[in-house]
Amino acid sequence: MREDNKIVFTGPVGAGKTSAISAISDVPIISTDAKASDMTINRKGHTTVAMDYGILNLGDKSKVHLYGTPGQERFDFMWDILTTGGLGLILMLDNTRPNPKKDMHFFLHAFKDYIADVPVVLGISKTDINSHPDTSEYAKMLSEVSQDITMLNPIPPIFEVDGRRKEDVKNLVMALLFSIDPGLGMIP
Amino acid sequence: MNDKEKLAGAAILVGGIGLDARKEAVFRMAFRMNRKANYGFLEAGDTQAPNLAIADLDSPDGLAGAEKFRQEHPDIPLLATTIVPENFTNFVTLAKPIRMETLFPALDHLLHPSQPAPILSSQQTIEQAGKTNHLEHRATQENIPASKQMPIPPIANPSWDPDKIEYFDPEQGLLALVNRAIRDHIPVGIVDRRDGKLLWRIFPEQEKVEASVSMEEAQSIFRHGESDLILRADASFAATDNLYSMTLTEYLWQIHAIAADGRLSKKIPLNHPIKLRRWPNLTRLHPLPEALRLAAFLARSPASPALTIRMLRVQSQALFNFLAAADALELLDYSSAGTGILPEHIASAVTAVDVPKANPTKRGLLGRLLSKIAGL
Numbered sequence: 324m325r326e327d328n329k330i331v332f333t334g335p336v337g338a339g340k341t342s343a344i345s346a347i348s349d350v351p352i353i354s355t356d357a358k359a360s361d362m363t364i365n366r367k368g369h370t371t372v373a374m375d376y377g378i379l380n381l382g383d384k385s386k387v388h389l390y391g392t393p394g395q396e397r398f399d400f401m402w403d404i405l406t407t408g409g410l411g412l413i414l415m416l417d418n419t420r421p422n423p424k425k426d427m428h429f430f431l432h433a434f435k436d437y438i439a440d441v442p443v444v445l446g447i448s449k450t451d452i453n454s455h456p457d458t459s460e461y462a463k464m465l466s467e468v469s470q471d472i473t474m475l476n477p478i479p480p481i482f483e484v485d486g487r488r489k490e491d492v493k494n495l496v497m498a499l500l501f502s503i504d505p506g507l508g509m510i511p
Numbered sequence: 512m513n514d515k516e517k518l519a520g521a522a523i524l525v526g527g528i529g530l531d532a533r534k535e536a537v538f539r540m541a542f543r544m545n546r547k548a549n550y551g552f553l554e555a556g557d558t559q560a561p562n563l564a565i566a567d568l569d570s571p572d573g574l575a576g577a578e579k580f581r582q583e584h585p586d587i588p589l590l591a592t593t594i595v596p597e598n599f600t601n602f603v604t605l606a607k608p609i610r611m612e613t614l615f616p617a618l619d620h621l622l623h624p625s626q627p628a629p630i631l632s633s634q635q636t637i638e639q640a641g642k643t644n645h646l647e648h649r650a651t652q653e654n655i656p657a658s659k660q661m662p663i664p665p666i667a668n669p670s671w672d673p674d675k676i677e678y679f680d681p682e683q684g685l686l687a688l689v690n691r692a693i694r695d696h697i698p699v700g701i702v703d704r705r706d707g708k709l710l711w712r713i714f715p716e717q718e719k720v721e722a723s724v725s726m727e728e729a730q731s732i733f734r735h736g737e738s739d740l741i742l743r744a745d746a747s748f749a750a751t752d753n754l755y756s757m758t759l760t761e762y763l764w765q766i767h768a769i770a771a772d773g774r775l776s777k778k779i780p781l782n783h784p785i786k787l788r789r790w791p792n793l794t795r796l797h798p799l800p801e802a803l804r805l806a807a808f809l810a811r812s813p814a815s816p817a818l819t820i821r822m823l824r825v826q827s828q829a830l831f832n833f834l835a836a837a838d839a840l841e842l843l844d845y846s847s848a849g850t851g852i853l854p855e856h857i858a859s860a861v862t863a864v865d866v867p868k869a870n871p872t873k874r875g876l877l878g879r880l881l882s883k884i885a886g887l
Contacts, residue, residue: 328532328876347887381879410877439594439607440569462789473594473607478787478810482794489887494794494803496884500877501807504536505823507881 329388330496332375333434334415335426339448339486340391341375343415346492348377348389411499412443415486416461418453427461428468435472442476442502446484446495458483476502522549523622526561528580528589529573532876538565541614550618561587563621568593568602577602588621671820671827673781677774681835686770688742689713693759700746703732705739709746713759720762723752726797730769737770758795763839765797771835773828775816778838779845784813786844791837799836800829806837813844 332340345352353376375391387410414430416423427445431438447461456464458481469477480498484491500507525542527535535552542550553561564584566577568591577591591602592609605617681687685701692699693715701711710732712721724732732740748754757765775781787810793802801823808814808823816834820827837843 347884379880379883381876381883383879385876385879387876387880410880436594458792459789475607476811478789480790480806480810481792482790483792484794491794493884493887497803497881498790498793498807500881500884501804502811504877505804505808505811507536507804507877 328386329390329409330411330413330499331390331392331409331434331437332413332415333392333430334446335417335420335430337420338415338417339446339484340415342486343413343446343484343492343495344375344377344389344391346487346489347379347496349380350378352377352389352391409437409441411441411503412438413446413495413499414443415446415448415484417449418447418456419449423447423456423461424464424468427464431465431469431472431474438475439473440475442499443474443479444495444499444502445479445481446486446491447481448484448486450483451485522551523562523618524551524553524559525618526553526564526580528564528566528576529570530565530567531570534567534570536875536877537609541609560584563588563590563618565589566591566602568599568604569595569607574599590617590621673817676781676827678777679771679774679835680777681767681770681838682778684770685737685740685742686767689766692742693763697744699742699744702741702743702746703739704741709743709748709752710740711762712746712748713762715759718759720757720759721748722755722757722762723748725755726765726769729766730772733769734772760792760840761796764791764836767839768797768799768832768836771832773831775827775831776835776838779816779834779843781817782815783845784815784818785809785834786813787837788842788844791840791842796836799833801825802833805830805833 332343334340341352374393375389377389377391379387379389381387412434414427414434416426416430420426431443434443445461445465447456447458450457461481465479465481480495480502482491482494482498484495486492525538527538530538539552542552553559564577564580564587566580566589567573568577577589580587581589589603591599591604592607593599593604594607596604596606603617603621605613681690689699689701692713696715698712698714698716700709701713702709708723710722710724710729714720722729779785787806790806790810791802793806796802804823805819805825808819814822816827816830819825819830834843
């Protein structure tokens with residue numbers, strides 16, 4: 324199995340990346356949570372300081388690796404390592420954060436080289452707590468923040484999600500796969 | 512026709528250099544779409560010599576592979592894809608992201624360099640070896656030859672007969688009344704006058720709908736008794752009604768799909784390209800068959816309903832329901848004819864037999880992953 328069979332989950336602290344990977348991983352995720360310090364502690368008692376790792380076994384000894392990036396910007400040196408090769412990027416945004424547009428801008432630009440080559444899918448979490456911006460507003464934001472970057476899929480899926488809900492995470496991943504090849508799963 | 516047979520029939524064999532499974536899938540899809548060009552993508556184990564090669568210079572072994580290939584096969588054209596064409600001036604490059612409308616003119620030019628070059632952007636030209644060879648093509652209505660703008664050929668899918676399509680008009684009947692009430696911000700109820708039962712109460716200002724019937728019941732009502740539904744401003748639910756609450760967006764999505772009931776909206780021409788302005792928020796909308804795949808396809812590039820059925824081999828009813836629902840949320844862009852892929856151009860290049868069957872034993876990684884995720 325090729326080492327680039329990986330899906331990367333990224334986004335700010337508390338957006339639900341760890342939960343999302345846990346929801347679909349075949350194995351208990353390897354998570355490097357630690358007690359949060361500095362500003363992170365305001366949002367989450369523990370946070371991911373290295374990365375999360377999960378696996379999807381495909382039944383023929385092949386597997387897909389699921390990586391979750393640290394949500395903290397000071398760890399962005401690791402993201403290059405995580406995004407060497409791969410199937411796509413799932414960007415999770417927390418709708419209760421003060422400036423989701425700024426978050427979107429930051430993460431899309433941090434991964435701009437990656438998403439020129441692979442599709443990105445956006446999952447918006449905590450919309451039950453804060454319903455705005457909604458997905459149509461995120462679509463408008465996206466057109467503004469992505470003007471100076473090249474995206475493989477300039478009109479990406481933008482879904483409301485709860486990282487704890489398997490169905491939501493399944494939809495994110497399936498949307499990613501169909502963004503790669505809409506012909507997958509065609510009627511025989 | 513399986514992949515091997517199709518490859519055997521291909522006039523131009525293409526080899527990949529430094530392409531991973533995902534990128535290979537993208538090129539296979541592109542080649543399947545443009546049957547007229549008759550390209551076939553060589554598998555990793557194939558021993559046939561390619562007629563041309565496509566390299567991904569941004570992959571870990573792409574550049575080395577491309578250089579090696581050029582040394583070993585100096586006579587075989589090589590198209591290098593990269594996000595930084597300016598860094599690879601010794602290759603003929605095509606800038607990522609790769610598009611149908613840029614890929615095929617670039618390949619044609621590689622194979623037939625004496626033919627006119629693709630239209631270039633104002634800043635970029637095709638220059639001779641040793642200089643920048645960056646192809647940047649812009650497809651427009653004008654540069655598609657008339658000969659390629661042919662009628663859609665007959666389709667082999669037995670469940671699909673364009674002459675048997677049924678239509679519905681979303682601007683007539685109950686949907687029109689509902690849409691008017693929403694537009695005018697008037698709270699209204701929808702009542703079945705046979706028994707006076709209030710089925711839905713719509714609160715446009717609050718973007719909310721309360722329902723006393725499930726969607727399955729609604730489907731039956733629309734099939735058998737739409738003419739008995741009326742709008743009433745003063746209707747109220749019975750105390751014994753079980754009420755469901757949903758957003759206005761959810762309601763419009765569902766009710767238009769139900770009203771379509773496998774029929775094509777009269778607003779949507781069968782052979783006119785349409786594109787999604789953005790994806791529906793599918794995790795919070797009533798699931799419709801094939802919605803993810805259809806959204807991915809129509810968000811990628813404009814395609815007519817006829818072409819979409821042909822390419823994806825979806826049931827026409829599934830597509831028409833999806834389009835009705837998406838149109839209700841104003842997600843369809845009808846003005847995309849001149850933006851890139853032209854349906855006539857593509858349609859003339861595609862027949863149903865060209866779309867491969869999903870062979871379970873030959874599913875690639877992506878197909879296996881899709882099956883895995885769907886089964887979780």
